[in-house]
Amino acid sequence: MIYQVVNILDEEITVLYPSENKGWHIDISGIATNEQLYALITNALQTADKSIGGPLIPVRGVKILQGDGPQRIPDLFYILSLTMANWTILQKTTRFPLANQGASHWLWHDGVPAEVSKFNGKRIIVIDKSKIPKKMDVLRVFPKIKAHATIKKTMTGDEVKSLITEITASPASLRDEAIQSRAWVYNKAE
Numbered sequence: 712m713i714y715q716v717v718n719i720l721d722e723e724i725t726v727l728y729p730s731e732n733k734g735w736h737i738d739i740s741g742i743a744t745n746e747q748l749y750a751l752i753t754n755a756l757q758t759a760d761k762s763i764g765g766p767l768i769p770v771r772g773v774k775i776l777q778g779d780g781p782q783r784i785p786d787l788f789y790i791l792s793l794t795m796a797n798w799t800i801l802q803k804t805t806r807f808p809l810a811n812q813g814a815s816h817w818l819w820h821d822g823v824p825a826e827v828s829k830f831n832g833k834r835i836i837v838i839d840k841s842k843i844p845k846k847m848d849v850l851r852v853f854p855k856i857k858a859h860a861t862i863k864k865t866m867t868g869d870e871v872k873s874l875i876t877e878i879t880a881s882p883a884s885l886r887d888e889a890i891q892s893r894a895w896v897y898n899k900a901e
Contacts, residue, residue: 734866765792
């Protein structure tokens with residue numbers, strides 16, 4: 712639990728959706744786990760852009776994840792319809808690899824938001840539709856911490872293409888360094 716507290720982020724992150732040529736700058740705060748990060752980002756995107764698709768997270772569930780109400784309600788679930796990975800997943804292509812080919816890039820549900828790697832000083836998440844939607848518990852780890860994911864700006868198609876081009880053209884050493892920094896997050900907590 713200490714691991715989750717020290718890795719809570721309060722900052723702006725960039726979310727890229729390459730297959731749809733979309734992107735957003737999202738302000739996150741008080742989010743303790745990647746599971747909570749997935750849910751609150753998905754909710755913000757689905758609320759702002761109906762084309763994101765997938766089943767909506769129940770309003771009651773969103774409130775719990777944001778810090779209102781109990782930490783958990785038995786039998787309250789949501790379907791996770793997006794997959795999230797670090798920017799390092801974008802190499803020579805903007806297509807997501809199969810799950811068994813991209814493991815070092817994924818943002819795993821049981822991880823923490825500090826595992827979102829930085830590119831040129833900004834944390835960047837890459838999303839795509841989940842190949843296998845997953846049923847998730849609505850759960851907030853810390854009862855007193857308020858959490859949110861709020862879209863600050865929707866990127867233009869040209870801004871998305873430009874950033875993706877910059878990422879895919881970056882040297883492999885930069886990608887390797889970002890992957891290594893994620894290992895540091897794990898080791899720091901031990």
